[in-house]
Amino acid sequence: MRLLLVEDDGELGRRLSDRLRGAGFAVDLASARAEAELWPDIDKMGAIILDLGLPDGSGMDLLRGWRARKVDCPIVILTARGSWQDKVEGLNAGADDFIVKPVRFEELQARLNALFRRQLGKRESHIETAGLRLDPLSGEVVCDGAPLKLSKQEFRLLHLFMRRPEQILSQADIMEHLYELDALRDLNTIEVLVGRLRRKIGAERIVTLRGLGYRFGK
Structure with a gap:
């Protein structure tokens, strides 16, 4: 974020x-x-x-x-x-x-x-959806009941997805929300990042919509 x-x-x-x-x-x-x-x-x-x-x-x-x-x-x-x-x-x-x-x-x-x-609209510190639980304060992620280790960028991307379940996010949207203005921006990095996250949380949780972007959910 x-x-x-x-x-x-x-x-x-x-x-x-x-x-x-x-x-x-x-x-x-x-x-x-x-x-x-x-x-x-x-x-x-x-x-x-x-x-x-x-x-x-x-x-x-x-x-x-x-x-x-x-x-x-x-x-x-x-x-x-x-x-x-x-x-x-x-x-x-x-x-x-x-x-x-x-x-x-x-x-x-x-x-x-x-x-x-x-x-x-939540009181709890964590976010929970699609079999995943993410705590922004502790940085802990649990996937299907098991602890999951993510890089900082993978954590940021998952946090964004979990805050917007079932919404379509384009590569440009993700770039704007994850990277600082003066950072080197390349849309290919988003594809690579999404691929890495998919391998860790399960490919079925992130759907690619050709020409539109990605939708998170299960």
Whole structure:
């Protein structure tokens, strides 16, 4: 799953991006309001983490602008501003959560996954479908009752499929959701990745629809 992190502190942005990537996310980093406002595929993000104190404008106004443009992914404010007025303003502007710096990474990760569960209408931390069970927090996958070892990219792809069972996902859709904007993008890598995942979870769980893409389910 891809995240957009909007953070003007370069060192904090790099550290947080590294931790999020280590937790299985693909992360794009914007360091200014103008850069984030013009992000080319904002609609492909699984979530946005937004600082309010940006060097070229208000993060709060950026949030309002996104919501006015119908950007509907979860948006988490991560800021040093901790007054109740800031929290009320941020939530009323369309944020899904408000976190005050400094925060432990484990709490941020837990809050993100809580938002994703809410999107799916679930209370449990895990996702379960088609004989598979995936826990985004622990990184554990169980297939037909047996533990399954996946690479980070295989885990990301399975997570995407399990969040969208029975939906058709094109290679381009998968590319946009799994790979950061500046990553080397080649649609052939998606075919290879799908093939590797098929061999591990069973070919029958991922159906190829010629000219359209893939559908997950059993």
